[in-house]
Amino acid sequence: MHVEIGEKHPKTLLNKGTGFLVDYSHSLNPYTGCSFGCSYCYVRQMPVSLFRSQQWGTWVDIKKEAAKLLRKELSRAKAKGKVTIFMSSSTDPYQPIEFKEEVTRSLLTVMVEDPPDFLFVQTRSPLVTRDIDLLQKLEDKVRVSMTIETDRDDIRKAFSPVAPPIQARLKALERLKEAGVPTQATIAPLLPSSEAFPDRLVPLVNRVCVDDYFMGDGSGGKRTRSLGISKRYEELGLLEWYHPDAYKIVLERMGQVFSADQIYVSQNGFAP
Numbered sequence: 496m497h498v499e500i501g502e503k504h505p506k507t508l509l510n511k512g513t514g515f516l517v518d519y520s521h522s523l524n525p526y527t528g529c530s531f532g533c534s535y536c537y538v539r540q541m542p543v544s545l546f547r548s549q550q551w552g553t554w555v556d557i558k559k560e561a562a563k564l565l566r567k568e569l570s571r572a573k574a575k576g577k578v579t580i581f582m583s584s585s586t587d588p589y590q591p592i593e594f595k596e597e598v599t600r601s602l603l604t605v606m607v608e609d610p611p612d613f614l615f616v617q618t619r620s621p622l623v624t625r626d627i628d629l630l631q632k633l634e635d636k637v638r639v640s641m642t643i644e645t646d647r648d649d650i651r652k653a654f655s656p657v658a659p660p661i662q663a664r665l666k667a668l669e670r671l672k673e674a675g676v677p678t679q680a681t682i683a684p685l686l687p688s689s690e691a692f693p694d695r696l697v698p699l700v701n702r703v704c705v706d707d708y709f710m711g712d713g714s715g716g717k718r719t720r721s722l723g724i725s726k727r728y729e730e731l732g733l734l735e736w737y738h739p740d741a742y743k744i745v746l747e748r749m750g751q752v753f754s755a756d757q758i759y760v761s762q763n764g765f766a767p
């Protein structure tokens with residue numbers, strides 16, 4: 496799919512952590528828009544997407560001079576108190592454009608020079624491994640949360656065909672682990688998965704987070720409902736997985752190989 500690339504010169508980069516991210520002092524989005532264009536992405540229903548004529552997933556704006564801005568904002572924020580940053584809430588910091596533009600890398604470079612108290616990196620892209628050198632320097636002040644909604648790549652293709660294959664994400668977790676970067680596997684939004692899922696994760700991570708549309712879309716599942724996602728489940732004959740209790744199936748399976756203190760549910764799994 497063609498992606499329209501634009502540029503913007505934002506006035507601020509660090510936004511106040513609110514709602515689901517209330518545990519964070521700030522959120523940080525290196526881009527506006529996301530070319531992964533996942534079908535269930537709740538950002539589709541937010542003003543950033545609704546006020547654009549183009550469809551979500553077909554446009555990305557690059558935030559120019561982001562590093563310069565962050566350097567200034569970060570030192571100002573740190574002077575006021577604890578700074579905990581969630582990157583990113585409404586884009587993927589490692590979507591394909593990052594390979595060439597390196598906005599996220601430039602922001603990480605600033606954060607290595609002047610570290611926040613904590614940085615949570617949320618992505619579903621193996622490109623994050625390119626920045627292992629910087630992530631290592633943040634030591635225990637960083638956690639990379641790799642989204643792995645399911646272990647079934649046929650299911651991934653049905654819901655987010657443009658996003659990286661599951662196998663590549665698992666491999667990325669392996670590389671991060673080898674490099675000593677703190678990680679978690681984030682099963683969010685939880686999609687239908689196989690019984691073997693926990694066994695595939697257990698050698699790679701020591702914490703998992705399970706979240707679904709009903710707990711995690713910021714509206715009790717309403718935003719997701721208005722995206723018409725249930726139809727996709729119906730077509731796949733997997734409607735039983737589109738249910739507020741479906742996460743318990745995965746929780747129970749995870750509980751067979753992970754200990755209780757390694758399993759996080761919804762907001763807890765995203766907290767600093």
Ligand code: SF4
Pocket residue numbers: 529530531532533535536537538584585586587619
């Ligand atoms: S990667 Fe994240 S921000 Fe991008 S479309 Fe998918 S869910 Fe939305």
